[in-house]
Amino acid sequence: MQEELKYPIKYAIMPIYEQVGFTHGLNELEKDYDVVCNIVMKCYVISEKKRYYSDGHNEVKYEVVFLYNHSYDNYLLFNSVVPEYNFYSNECYNSLVVDKLFDDYNLALEECQKSNDVILTNKLLKVYFKGNYKEEIAKVEKEHNETLDKYKKIANDIEQQTANIKVSSLADDSLNESDTEPSKERNRALKLS
Numbered sequence: 001m002q003e004e005l006k007y008p009i010k011y012a013i014m015p016i017y018e019q020v021g022f023t024h025g026l027n028e029l030e031k032d033y034d035v036v037c038n039i040v041m042k043c044y045v046i047s048e049k050k051r052y053y054s055d056g057h058n059e060v061k062y063e064v065v066f067l068y069n070h071s072y073d074n075y076l077l078f079n080s081v082v083p084e085y086n087f088y089s090n091e092c093y094n095s096l097v098v099d100k101l102f103d104d105y106n107l108a109l110e111e112c113q114k115s116n117d118v119i120l121t122n123k124l125l126k127v128y129f130k131g132n133y134k135e136e137i138a139k140v141e142k143e144h145n146e147t148l149d150k151y152k153k154i155a156n157d158i159e160q161q162t163a164n165i166k167v168s169s170l171a172d173d174s175l176n177e178s179d180t181e182p183s184k185e186r187n188r189a190l191k192l193s
Contacts, residue, residue, distance in 0.1 A: 007044035008044070010043060010167055011040055011041070012040075014039050016035065016039060020032055042162050044067070046064060048062050063095045067080065067081065069094070123144060
């Protein structure tokens with residue numbers, strides 16, 4: 001029987017990496033991966049790191065493990081994930097560092113939309129002037145929106161699968177078992193049809 005996880009649960013913005021082309025490697029071309037969009041997903045909060053600066057401000061970063069993660073060989077397959085630690089260094093090797101955590105799904109969704117707009121803007125800055133510029137922009141926007149729609153469907157499916165897992169407070173050390181108990185169905189892989 002799997003041990004129950006008592007990590008705090010929050011919403012965070014998960015970057016989605018895909019192969020976007022090729023880059024020159026040492027001896028041959030290598031696959032080039034980049035963030036193609038972001039989605040909102042629940043995550044386990046592993047640690048919190050606060051850094052102080054000489055001008056008086058500080059910055060907080062959070063180490064998280066998203067409840068589902070996609071495989072790099074099949075972008076549409078998301079598997080259930082739990083924090084995994086290196087035996088010798090005791091460091092979590094399947095975590096990501098994020099700047100913001102959210103208690104509310106809609107606030108996270110707004111922030112995610114802003115970050116997806118930045119990704120689109122960066123793609124548009126790379127459009128070359130070959131022929132009709134408006135057609136090139138429309139093509140890039142269409143591809144970006146198709147990618148967003150594809151991953152938003154997956155994110156909605158995952159949100160429905162994890163609806164029984166409640167978002168918890170970071171300060172709440174006494175999480176009750178029903179708040180973090182994963183459903184039996186959560187352990188299966190999700191795939192977009």
